[in-house]
Amino acid sequence: MTTHTVRSPIQVISGLFGAVFLLVGILGFVPGITTDLDTIxxxxxxxxxxLLGxxxxxVLHNIVHLLFGIVGLLGLxxxxLAETYLIVGxxxxxxxxxxxxxxxxxxxGNFVPLNTADNWLHFVLAVAMITTGIIFGRKARTSVTR
Known part of the structure; x- marks a missing residue:
């Protein structure tokens, strides 16, 4: 007998963010996908x-991506946990x-390191994660209370 777990949309979104972060963290160590890897x-x-030139x-930046990926996958x-991951993340x-x-x-002080592309990607990620966490978190709460 197989048991099928139904995941809410917020859990799926958390898992998608997690998978992408995990992939980015791994790709940050792959020569060719990450240029000048010998200077890391x-x-x-x-x-x-x-990454992608x-x-x-x-290494620290990639580790952070890997950790964000693992936590996002745990949101499944x-x-x-999915809602907390998206909003706090x-x-x-x-x-x-x-x-x-x-x-x-x-x-x-730029110990992560960050460049202009990183900065604006972080802005987009912040908006996307907080917005989806709030919207889909609210939907999950209202569907549970019905």
Whole structure:
């Protein structure tokens, strides 16, 4: 006998974000997909490695993507975890966006590292994650209370 688990839309969205983050974290270590991989550093703005030749990455940056991916996939298990992941994750990306705008790119404070493309991608991720977390989280709560 097989048991089929029905997942809510917010759990599926969390899983999709998680899968993409996991893929991005892995691709950040793949030569050819990440240019100048031989210059990658653990952290800091001196890393010239760039995912797709656009997004500056470091080992730390890739690890963060891998962790975000794992937590997003765990959101497949629970509506509440999925909602929390999307909203809190979105807030983290909003903070990273602001951080990237405020901290000069060539300073020691740019430890992640971030470039302009990263900054605006973080803005888009923040808006997308928070919005889907709120909208689909609200839908999940109203469908449970009915």
């Amino acid at each position: 550093m653990f952290a800091g703005h001196h890393s010239q490695a760039a 656009i997004f500056q990455v470091s 298990r629970s509506r509440k 979105g807030i983290v990306y909003a903070v990273l966006w602001i951080y990237g705008l405020v901290v000069p790119m060539e300073s020691m």
